[in-house]
Amino acid sequence: MNFDVVVAGGSVAGLLCAREIASKRFSVLVIEEDYEIGTPEHCGGLVSMAGLEELGVIPFRKTFDHMIESAEITAPNGNSFTINSEKQKVVEISRRELDKQIAFQAQKNGAVIKVRTSFQEITDTGIRTNEEIIDCKIFVDARGVSSLVHKDRTGILLSAQYEIYADWIKKGKVEVMFDQEKYTGFFAWVIPSDEGKGKVGVAGRGINISETLDKILEEKGNYSTIRKIFAPIWVKGPIAKFVEGKTVTVGDAAGQAKPTTAGGIFTSGMGGVYAGQAISKFLKTNNRIDLEQYQKKWTKRFGKEFAKQIFARKILERVDNKTINKLFESITPEIVKEISEKDDFDFHTSSIIKLLGMKGSIKTAQTLIGGELKKLLS
Ligand SMILES: Cc1cc2nc3c(=O)[nH]c(=O)nc-3n(C[C@H](O)[C@H](O)[C@H](O)COP(=O)(O)OP(=O)(O)OC[C@H]3O[C@@H](n4cnc5c(N)ncnc54)[C@H](O)[C@@H]3O)c2cc1C
Known part of the structure; x- marks a missing residue:
C-alpha cells in the first residue's frame, strides 16, 4: 500500500490535518487504533464557537450540546466568584460526534480512514502498522499525549473524569474548584452537558485522582456514575520540533494543548490544520521550507500566549491555599465584570492577569508573588 501521507491518530488534530491534505488532492490515510472514531471520549468538550469556526467546523445538531452561560470559580476556603461567559460564546460539544463530523469532512475530500489499526514503527519507506507496511512520503504523528509519554513524563498529569447524572449540575454553568492540597497544581471541574447531566473531573500532581474525585462527588451530593475515564494531560507546552525528517507531529502529541x-480542541486542532496546509504545499514543491512553515505559523499564532500560560502554571504550582484565598479576596466585582465583557476563551492569560489583581486597585498578587508577575505581563 502506498499513500502520500499516513496519519496515526484519528482524532481532532489528525483528522483536520488529513482533511486539509485531501482537499489538495494528495492521497492520505488516517489510522486509528480504537474501534470507533470519537471514542473513548476523553474530553470535557468545551470550545469556543470562534475556535470551531476557524477549524472549519460548524457543529451539527448532534454535535452541539449547549451554550455555556457562566463559570463559577471557587477558592479552597469556599469563596467564589462567577464570570458571565455569554459574550465569549463557549459551547459544550459531544466529542464523539465532533470527531465523526471531521472524519466525514476528511472522507468527503478524499481521505481514507481505517479504525482498529495501530501505528507500530517508522520504516525506511513509510510505516508499519499492526497489519502491514505502508509506504508514504510523510508520516503524521497525531497520537495525542500517548506519543509524549516516552519523550518527557514531567509535563504529564493524570486526570479522571466521570460522566454523571446529578441534580446539582446546572445547565450552562461550568464550575472550577481550586485547592492546592487536594488538586495540587491543577483544579477540579464540572462541565454540564444538560440540566442534571455532565462531566466532573480532576487532575493534579502526585494525587490519587480516583479517590480525590470520589471525595469531591460525595461532598457535592447525590449522583449516579454513567462512565469513568482516566487520561493523561500535557501541561508543558509545545515540543521543540514539530517537523523532524519525514515525521510531522500535530495536536496534543506536539504539546499544543x-x-x-x-x-x-482549538489549539491542537489548528496544529492539524496548519500542518495539513504545509504538508500539501511541500508535496507540491518538494521544498522543506514549505514544510517548516507549519511550526512557524502555529508559533506565530499561539507561541506568546502559550509562554504566558506556562508561566501562569508555574505560579499556580508554587502558591499555597492561603495565597489563593487571599487572591480571591482581592477580586473585585469590576474585575469580574471586565472579564465577563471582554475576555477571550482561547487567549485567556489576560483574564488571569486581571484576576491576579494587576489591573485592579489591590495589588495582592504583586505582594505575594513579587517580580515574577512582570514576566506574565511582558
Ligand atoms: C479529561 C479531559 C478533559 C478535556 N477537556 C477538554 C475541553 O473541555 N476542551 C478542550 O478544548 N480540550 C479538552 N481536553 C483536551 C482535548 O481532549 C485534546 O486537546 C484533544 O483531544 C487533542 O486532540 P488530538 O487529536 O491531538 O489527540 P487525541 O484526541 O488524544 O487523539 C489521539 C488519537 O490517537 C489514537 N492513537 C494513539 N496511539 C495510536 C497508535 N499507535 N496508532 C493509531 N492511533 C493511535 C488515539 O486512540 C486517539 O484517537 C481534555 C482532555 C482530557 C484528558
Missing part, C-alpha cells in the same frame, strides 16, 4: 487547562 493549553498549559493552563490542557484544553486543546
